[in-house]
Amino acid sequence: MSKDEEGTGGKSRAVRARQRAIGRELRRMYDGVVNEPVPDEFLDLLRRIDEADAEKKKPS
Amino acid sequence: MTRTESHTMEDREPQAAPDFKTDLLALVPFLRAFARSLTGNYEAADDLVQETMVKAWQSRDTFEMGTNLKAWLFTILRNQFYSDRRRAWRQAPWDQDAAERMPGTSQDQNWAADLSDTTRALKLLPDEQREALILVGAGGFSYMDAAAIVKCNVGTVKSRVARARKALLAILDRQDSLPARERPTEGEAARDIMAQLDRLAPPQQAEGAAKRRTKGRVD
Numbered sequence: 515m516s517k518d519e520e521g522t523g524g525k526s527r528a529v530r531a532r533q534r535a536i537g538r539e540l541r542r543m544y545d546g547v548v549n550e551p552v553p554d555e556f557l558d559l560l561r562r563i564d565e566a567d568a569e570k571k572k573p574s
Numbered sequence: 575m576t577r578t579e580s581h582t583m584e585d586r587e588p589q590a591a592p593d594f595k596t597d598l599l600a601l602v603p604f605l606r607a608f609a610r611s612l613t614g615n616y617e618a619a620d621d622l623v624q625e626t627m628v629k630a631w632q633s634r635d636t637f638e639m640g641t642n643l644k645a646w647l648f649t650i651l652r653n654q655f656y657s658d659r660r661r662a663w664r665q666a667p668w669d670q671d672a673a674e675r676m677p678g679t680s681q682d683q684n685w686a687a688d689l690s691d692t693t694r695a696l697k698l699l700p701d702e703q704r705e706a707l708i709l710v711g712a713g714g715f716s717y718m719d720a721a722a723i724v725k726c727n728v729g730t731v732k733s734r735v736a737r738a739r740k741a742l743l744a745i746l747d748r749q750d751s752l753p754a755r756e757r758p759t760e761g762e763a764a765r766d767i768m769a770q771l772d773r774l775a776p777p778q779q780a781e782g783a784a785k786r787r788t789k790g791r792v793d
Contacts (some may be wrong), residue, residue, distance in 0.1 A: 539692040547607035556602050561660035
């Protein structure tokens with residue numbers, strides 16, 4: 515059995531293995547959303563913001 | 575939703591801050607991921623991101639070039655989330671519509687249409703533990719950046735992340751306490767358990783990963 519910082523018991527090693535598994539699962543969920551294609555409405559929003567700005571700056 | 579219009583973004587691009595806008599757009603996927611984790615709901619999350627983009631654009635002059643734009647945007651998004659929720663709470667008793675739109679309370683809370691055990695367990699954590707764990711554990715933020723986003727000190731973030739991890743594990747150990755899920759029949763239960771064991775503690779990987787545990791975003 516290898517020694518590591520939180521003790522040598524099989525139990526703590528099992529707990530850490532599960533903590534890591536949970537960490538991977540969290541990243542999988544988060545990255546899953548990050549990798550989704552961005553809906554057009556976001557690009558559209560920026561365009562509308564631009565237009566609103568241009569409208570405001572327009573000399574009258 | 576697709577809205578095609580005859581003109582494109584280039585038509586009337588103002589000189590001011592085209593880079594800011596490009597950067598903002600590039601960070602949308604991350605904002606969506608964080609928003610999804612806060613609201614637990616696809617549509618509420620995307621609404622929140624849109625609100626965030628408008629706020630960010632309006633206050634772009636206050637952003638200090640060269641600092642962390644992602645952290646700055648996450649801060650805005652988080653503030654917006656809590657302020658929307660406070661408003662929804664105040665309206666809830668007499669405004670059923672608002673209550674139904676209230677972020678974080680929708681019936682069909684799902685994260686990336688993902689109904690894994692971890693997803694369900696995550697919903698049971700207190701907000702401050704969940705956000706800390708997501709930022710550090712999934713989003714890859716340093717403790718220091720996460721502390722700036724949630725407005726507390728680094729030690730507090732560390733302890734929240736540690737408590738969140740511990741709590742998640744405890745919840746996953748008591749599957750019964752998870753929100754509504756049909757209890758599997760016996761045969762399914764056995765398969766389910768085996769599948770979970772495989773997923774949670776792959777025997778060979780566990781050893782190797784232990785040695786690498788100081789590296790990476792989380793372990």
